[in-house]
Amino acid sequence: MQTEMKAFLRRHGLLAGFGLFLISVALSADAFLTPGNIFDVLRQVSITGVMAVGVTFVVITGRLDLSVGSLLTLLTVIVVDQHNTSGPAMAILITLAAGIGVGMFNGVLVGLVGLNALIVTLAMLSFLQGLVLFYSGGSNVNVQNAQTTWFAVFGRHDLFGVPVPALIFLVTAVIAAFVLNRTIFGRQVFAVGGNETASRFSGIASRWTVFWAYALSGLTTAIAAVIMGSRVMGAQNTIGQGYELTVLAGVILGGTSLLGGSGSIWRTVLGITMLGFIQNGLLLLGFPYYVQWLVTWAVIILAVWIDLGAKRGRILA
Template identity: 90%
Template structure:
């Protein structure tokens, strides 16, 4: 019994601890459990949640993708600008293509060239920040004909009483969970993250697996950018700033190991949603905005510590 409890705490202790904290916030913050606040949080979480789903694939392979925040900014600017130039249909197509393209570049550099994922994605983050300023000329972009365009459906409308962004988040999670748990590719993702050398010897194309994981990360970030542009009906040059840390914190809060080899789409959904409600609760309790970032950093540091402790326990066992 004691051994089972220790194993549970090693695997789910972080999520359980923040769950208890969230209950405390719910009991203390006025208006926290109202339908209006819940739907507002879910609308916001749908953006980071869709991004986190793609990043989960990358992290399970034992890599990181810290470029998604700047990627979100660039793709949102592209979506809004191209909406004004070529219409919503072309804007969506170009945004998805651009996201896939950026993911392919990351995948080639990390998967095939063999460069360090942290360095590559940090460099991509900086490059995309510069590209945003070049593309936009340093100016904010707003959607034209905002009152009549069907582009608003993705971020501002409800379907059967449920916000469309939440439905997109849910459908993305269902598709990703099937891909990760029910396909050969999903098994390869786990194998590469668990022991890449053994995966290669067993005939798995590890480089291609890593490549496609980054492509998925780019694709989901593009979907999130469409939601963001539709919701805000515009784009600022800093609209995605810091999102990479929020996404990473949500992924690891959901139990995906930074060491690779284990993870779950549905636990990521739970982790990013819980993080969103915690941040919202802190604001309702009157804490300054920067406290949210302290919480995000705490999640990351604690997750690294828990991961290393779990690995040490497996080695000693």
């Protein structure tokens, strides 16, 4: 009985805790479970969510991508600035290309050269933050024709009563889940994360698998930047600060193991959405906005702890 309880908590404990949290917030804050608030949360979550979908691939290969926070800032600045100079369509193309490009650069260093992922992407986080200031000259950028541009559709509009960014998140997740679970590349991602040596002995180009995982992470961050630019219709030089940890927290809260080899897109969607509702709930309960950083910390520690516990349990069992 006790062991069954433990097994249940290990598997569904976070979800059960989340359910309790939702109920208690709903009871004490009337605004929490209104459609307006839920859509607000979904809008907010869609940006980190789209990023987390790409980062999930990297994490399953057993690596990290901490550069996505600064990359989001850079790409948002680019999409807004290019919107003013090259028009929305061109701006989006350039942003996607730049995102993939930075992802590939990480991919070369981590995958092909074999440098430590933590260091490479942490350094990239710093480098890109610098690059943002070079690019923008230190001033914030704003979309000039914010009221008239069709660019607003990505962040501000609804379709069938659902926020467009939430739909973009959903579509990205569906495609990514298909790629991860059904394609050759997805299988290679799991194999490389599970056992890189055995993957090489099986003829899998593990370095290139890692490379493409980082490229994907760059692409999804670029999609997130388009949503962000459209939503804010501008970009401050720090707009993506801290997102790398929120994204990582969502991924591991969902249960994707930092040790590589296991995880899923749906878990990430669940994890990042839960995180969004927790932060929103705390705001509604009257906590200041910066409490979210504390929550991120708690979630990361808790999730990693449970992950390790499960691994140890498996070794002993």
